[in-house]
Amino acid sequence: MVGYIFQKIGYSLxxxxxxxxxxxxxxxxxxxxxxxxMLGQNESEEQLEAVRAKYGFDKSLTTQYFYYVNDxxxxxxxxxxxKDYTYLExxxxxxxxxxxxxxxxxxLKFPYLRESFxxxxxxxxxxxxxxxxxxxxxxxxxxxxxxIIGIFFGIIxxxxxxKPIDKAIQVFSTFGMSVPSFFSAILFAWFFGYVLHxxxxxxxxxxxxxxxxxxxxxxxxxxxxxLPAIVLGIRPLAVVIQLMRNSLLxxxxxxxxxxxxxxxxxxxxxxxxxxxxxxxxxxxxxxSGWFASMLAGAVFVEYIFGWNGLGKEIVDALNTLDLPIxxxxxxxIALLFIIINIIVDIIYGWLDPRIAHx
Numbered sequence: 334m335v336g337y338i339f340q341k342i343g344y345s346l347x348x349x350x351x352x353x354x355x356x357x358x359x360x361x362x363x364x365x366x367x368x369x370x371m372l373g374q375n376e377s378e379e380q381l382e383a384v385r386a387k388y389g390f391d392k393s394l395t396t397q398y399f400y401y402v403n404d405x406x407x408x409x410x411x412x413x414x415x416k417d418y419t420y421l422e423x424x425x426x427x428x429x430x431x432x433x434x435x436x437x438x439x440x441l442k443f444p445y446l447r448e449s450f451x452x453x454x455x456x457x458x459x460x461x462x463x464x465x466x467x468x469x470x471x472x473x474x475x476x477x478x479x480x481i482i483g484i485f486f487g488i489i490x491x492x493x494x495x496k497p498i499d500k501a502i503q504v505f506s507t508f509g510m511s512v513p514s515f516f517s518a519i520l521f522a523w524f525f526g527y528v529l530h531x532x533x534x535x536x537x538x539x540x541x542x543x544x545x546x547x548x549x550x551x552x553x554x555x556x557x558x559x560l561p562a563i564v565l566g567i568r569p570l571a572v573v574i575q576l577m578r579n580s581l582l583x584x585x586x587x588x589x590x591x592x593x594x595x596x597x598x599x600x601x602x603x604x605x606x607x608x609x610x611x612x613x614x615x616x617x618x619x620x621s622g623w624f625a626s627m628l629a630g631a632v633f634v635e636y637i638f639g640w641n642g643l644g645k646e647i648v649d650a651l652n653t654l655d656l657p658i659x660x661x662x663x664x665x666i667a668l669l670f671i672i673i674n675i676i677v678d679i680i681y682g683w684l685d686p687r688i689a690h691x
Contacts, residue, residue, distance in 0.1 A: 342675065407443070409439075411440060412436055461662060475561075476624050478566040486506075487578045505571070509574075514565070521564050541554065541555075561631075576615045577612065577616055
């Protein structure tokens, strides 16, 4: 099992390097001068040249790529010559010198995602650190709703195959998968946040933290979480219902289940002690993908509800051509997918030891 985990980590590191390369090439072949994007249209040529020199925009594409990888790598190389390109300036990030080779320092540091073009030089890592927790809270809430309700209704549907309750659940599941998130978000915000506001006391827009009535401090507003979490959880909920139903029906046809029935075990014992664990494999696969997508930023849901998460930040950065934030956010999204996939592989190995041994 340990060798299996290290193998997955090795593949993941190669995937991360590939993602970094694609992100760099994708955003550096775009038309436009990054220095101009940072400074605007009214800056002098001397200021533009200074910014290009500071961030390495005046170097070749290959050199810029190695600078970018060097910034992102926890172990990086920096010349002792102050005239050379380096981000080891005061206030950029803290670094621990490991050793020196000739005129090159080898340092250990936190990956540097560079600085925003539009937020007065604010670190991209700080921007993501402020918004990602809000998205994580929203995603965890949505996926919890989807898991609890989806598994429950999936079991009910499988145990009542072709009965009216099964057909009703299937209609709901099909409807949930077919309705786009942006449409259901608009509908829920209008109906529950506007039409029924007097009864629900819910708002059309709002984030996890809001200023109090005196404008002095932020307060947690859990009620603002309810509508976006439900909307974000509708589609994965519908998927979980379908997968749980179909997987459980397939498992219940296995020989060992027939043996359990022959021994006189009740339906409850058969389902919860024998069938459920094996039926969860496809559900784990689906949920891992949905959860990664949610953590990466449910762009439409966050933007419509005014939820200050990573998805809304990406939309704002696209509107202002803030490339470092977009590049940093896309990289974090990819990293989240990879980490979650590793966790899912480990869970697979636990649910079915044959996978790890193979």
